[in-house]
Amino acid sequence: MKYRFCIILILLSVSIFAQNIDPVLWINNLAGKKTATFEDAVNMYILTLEKKPAGFARNVKLLEDMKILSKTDNFKKDKPAYRGTVALMIARHLKLRDSLFYRMIRVRRYAFRACIADGIMGYDESEWDKLSGEELIEIMALVSDRMED
């Protein structure tokens, strides 16, 4: 009995201290998508902030509390993640200042310009590009670097 109890205890402790690779698996699945959705962008942002994704509605609420999303945005969950939409989230989060027009008019178009000025996006891209999974991951990697600066 004691022997069995010890084995169960050891197995449980191994599972408790084992690294959780679910975020890595989710990111690898996202990389295989030709078009990422707005929900994917929200999930990716939550992971970048080192928080646990907890359903689309809760994730959006969390980002609204952090002023990365606004209640007036009304972006649809299953719609493609446009570069401009992600740029707007990034510009609000990182408080980008390198675009005069973004400082005056805080819309996706000028948020995209602000991201170009900050080196997060390229000048030969468009705010209407639909992001693939890999492109979304690439952008969030740059955002993650900026957060550490």
Next chain:
Amino acid sequence: MNKILLSVTVFCIFLFTASTTFAEIKVVSVKGHVAYKTGPTWRKPLQRGMKLREGIKISTGVRSSAVLNINGNIVTIKPLTMMKIYSNKLTKKNSRTRIGLRRGSLRTKIKRRKNIRTSFKVSTPVATSSVRGTDWSIFYGPGRGMITYVHDTGAVEGENWNGISRTIGGRLRFHQKPTSPLPEELLARIMNKSFGFGNQPGLNPRNTDLFNPRNPIIGDLDLQPVIYWPRNHNLNSIGLNGFFNTISGTVVINILWP
């Protein structure tokens, strides 16, 4: 009988030490969520102290990283990276490592050894980067392409799939975009972004006027200015062909219309 056994043992030792048995891939440290696979599915987390084999794929999560020791060379796998170790061979005279970078970035410190010729090559979907002995970084993403640069006094060779290669060092970088048949010009980044003028070398950006690196259009000054304007020059005569002390050059400015 003892003599025969001793001879066989000594022969076996010579046989195995003459081959590539010292090639080693060891996990030095892991931070955050890092997974690896040797088969078709991702199942297992990478752990410190593990010894890995050729053919292994490693993937890191957000704000996660791993450090590997490959034949004495230190490879840091940065966040949101996926890479594969294709081959790793080490003999008494040669060290040869081949890595594939699917996305993300790596920083590698290659040990310089007198008696061993080291070849360390990283391949991406658009170009490859190879080095003999230096501290360097490589990045790949589907939008930006491949970027590689050194951190110390060594040199890195970048070569795209059209066979066009560049050897870079110092503060230059090799940049191959996915949509371009040629690598970016080595000085393109410096000429496009580090532009300012003042009345003395060692330029202070706050003294600039027309091309203020902090204005909304040109907002990036991550390199020290390399061009300065002579004192008392007439500002109205600025054109796209500028005169920089005794040489002339062409400046490319990308204007983003709102």
